[in-house]
Amino acid sequence: MSPRVYGIMHRVHHAYTDTEKDPHSPSFDKTVLAMMWRTSVTYVGILRNRATVDPKFTRNVPEWTSFDLWGNTWWSRILWSCIYISLYIIFAPSAWWFLLIPFHIAMGPIHGVIINWFAHKYGNINFETDNTSRNLFKVDLLMLGEGYHNNHHKFPSRSNFAMKKGEFDPIYPVVLLFEKLKIIRMNNQKDVLIEP
Template identity: 30%
Template sequence: MSSNRLIKQAAEWVKPAPEAFDLPSESAQKVEWLRCLPFMLLHLSAFAVFFCSFAPACIAIFAISYVVRMFGITGFYHRYFSHRTFKASRFVQFVGAALACTSGQRGPLWWAAHHRMHHRHSDTDEDFHSPVKKGFFWSHMFWFMTAYAYPTYTKQIPDWKRYPELMWLNRFDWIPFVALGAVLYACGETAVAAEWFGATGLQWLVWGFILPTIALYHATFSVNSVAHVWGSRRYNTKDQSRNNLVVSLLTLGEGWHNNHHFFPGTAQQGFFKGEIDPTFKILCCLEKLGIISSLKRVPDWVKDKGT
């Protein structure tokens, strides 16, 4: 690799990702290892857990960080920005997008654009992350490490391009992510936190940022990989989407993937009794509080077609 190419990939750690109207004429399926070095180093940093003592508060810190940020992904990146299954004010949509950015899974418009393309081409050669066409591990994580998947394809998100604050956040999605890590470390270093929680700044950083971020990555990725390989099928869709209870438990209800692919135009993923969908329950609470509105529920005819 040339020195210019090395510099270019290193600069991509912080500079805005490119925006493109459509897919490139020639797909670049090669993994850009240098650009993705922070992603890999974050995984290695999990070993820091062996160099800091454990406190009972660490479990609570991990759980809160994981659940709150997972809701940012499922409630806003997926059910709002990708599928528009409820309405929100400009302020609420920005806050929801910023919350989801703290998960380290790119910006709201990038996420929505790629997800919309996935639905249009699910489990075909044009699907970015089909385990059926491209293998399990490619669909799980390697796909987004390529030059092909790097840009935000603006053709897919004409409805969101008119919001300059969302375009800015999409270009600098790493800022909320890094800020969260800094805030968590600072919280742990305060005397009040040390007295109340008995956890140091390093413990807050490891248990509140590093470990839950890695868990968030692979739980979210499992919807693309696991939920297209293992599970049950209530609906005869054209793809291989599956309903998977384990994935649902890890992702606040996103694992009812066959339901979702049959009818993506609802804020619900669990269509039937026993299909646990915490994200939808939280959205219902937000609707009652007047924070969001027009929450789209699953129609009866959709349930009637399920087996």
């Protein structure tokens, strides 16, 4: 998947949540498959420069054209599938683990459905917003913090998606480590724990 297109679509999603312009919304699409299809069409349109995108959504998004195009080829998909299968062959403690391979290979679309469909339909609301975003889990290890979708929609620029006591975003310590190693640079922001 193209990181550039993902970044652009994510910005569009936040700007137009739950409207016809949202690239993935259960409020507009009647079924999961309809939402996935519209997301795919939007993704390819942006990737291939067939879709008109407002410049405010592309500003400061890194552009690595060859990398983005390579990531969307069948060769890339086959290579990653072979890597996943190899890891299962090497590390799976029993043959039953091989049943997980299709889910691992399709984890991008599966993750997209869980967050963009279910986290806009089910779960808890920590903060009032102008959209249907919800938090799927109290402790979000399964989606690595992205299940705190209501928190994220309320504070989209925060790098720590956990907001209330008892919530934990397992990726936030990785973000802090990457900043310390100077792999990334975070904007100055207050990541304060908000008490209920």
